Amino acid sequence: SMAREVEEIVTTNGAVPATVGILRGRVHVGLTDEELELLASSKNVVKVSRRDLPFVLSQGLSGGTTVSGTMIAAHKAGIPVFVTGGIGGVHRGGQNTLDVSADLTELGRTPVAVVSAGVKSILDIGRTLEYLETQGVCVAAFGASREFPAFFSRQSGFQAPYHVRDEEEAAELIASMLGLGLRSGVLIAVPCPQERAASAQVIEEAIQQALGEARSKGITGKELTPFMLQKISELTDGKSLDSNLALIQNNARVGSCIAVAHSKLQKARRKRNLLRQKDTTPPQPVVIGGINVDFIAKAQNPVILGGGQTNTGRVRRTFGGVGRNLADCLSRLGLAPLFLSAIGRDEHSESILHYCHHMDMSAVLQLEGKSTATYCAVITSAGELSVGLGDMDIHLQITEQYV
DSSP, X not given: OHHHHHHHXXXXXXXXXXXXXXXXXXXXXXXXXXXXXXXXXXXXXXXXXXXXXXXXXXXXXXXXXXXXXXHHHHHHTTOOEEEOSOBOOBBTTHHHHOOBOHHHHHHTXXXXXXXXXXXXXXXXXXXXXXXXXXXXXXXXXXXXXXXXXXXXXXXXXXXXXXXXXXXXXXXXXXXXXXXXXXXOOEEXXXXXXXXXXXXXXXXXXXXXXXXXXXXXXTOOGGGHHHHHHHHHHHHTTTHHHHHHHHXXXXXXXXXXXXHHHHHHHHHHHHHHHHHHTTTTSOOXXXXXXXXEEEEEEEESSSSOOOTTOOOOEEEEEEEEOHHHHHHXXXXXXXXXXXXXXXXXXXXXXXXXXXXXXXXXXXXXXXXXXXXXXXXXXXXXXXXXXXXXXXXXXXXXXXXXXXX
16 A cells, blocks of 8 residues: 555656566566555565576566665666665674675666665664765755755764755756766655654664664574564654655655656756757657547456446556557657647546646647547456447547648
């Protein structure tokens, strides 16, 4: 439920969510409800960092990706902004144990912007910042202060090298990093909301007690962090868990706003470049075709009951139409086509325009008294189409005269 809530926050702020996971030896960038449920409920899910990817994929296993693993998937999928709770770092006593998270070296060699609530409080934040500097990672606090957040708490006692005041400045920073062609990432540290942040003193006392118990039980390596987080939640009567949930939601909001600002910035720069090169560049592509609002109803049981009976299942809404899909793909490739189509002025039109904000929709007809094209597909639990219904009459308005 938290994963879906985070995706809804991202969507509400105008960005496109793509939760990353590994299912049966294949990397998925974007997960369905069923796939999320599988990862959440399976007892054999493994924690997958850079070092684990070859083995997990070769063995056909399923797993949740760490910051390191997710950065790799995001970069290969062309996603510049990645939101998480907090990154790993140098463990306390790491100068002796060399227990340093692969998240830090990944930030030093993969050009993705990571939005997090800083470094988990259970780690050595000072040495983590030093290590990030060695790796050439640009670290910026988000907001009015350079104070580097400590995950559950807003203050760590350490200053970030830089700070960005809002999503526009963060987007400029990311664009600068990508434009330089650096092979390193950016860490944008967002403090937990004030009203739900935990007391730094309370958290530190819980950390010291949990560390002592971990040492006595011989807990180390990848088992240490989940043990510590669980123990701290118990010692703080759930306050740390509440802060954890709050910071994840806040990071999703801030990160999605940064992603939207970065997308707008890139689009504006592409337009400026097109203007500079208008004498040498080919004409703007034009796509003519339909826009559909698709409702996909998938039955839960193998047999779909007839006779007017209600079948249990899941219903989701997507935006389609061959013309819209083609214009969407070309827009994401930076070709900015002019899209010619028709929609109604009804309950669907605003959702379509919001979803297609990255496309040139300026020439799309919006017709009073007409219904936006809709399509409803009922499919079996095995994925076979049982029945499809389409209300496409508005596409008749895409006439030769209009074009």
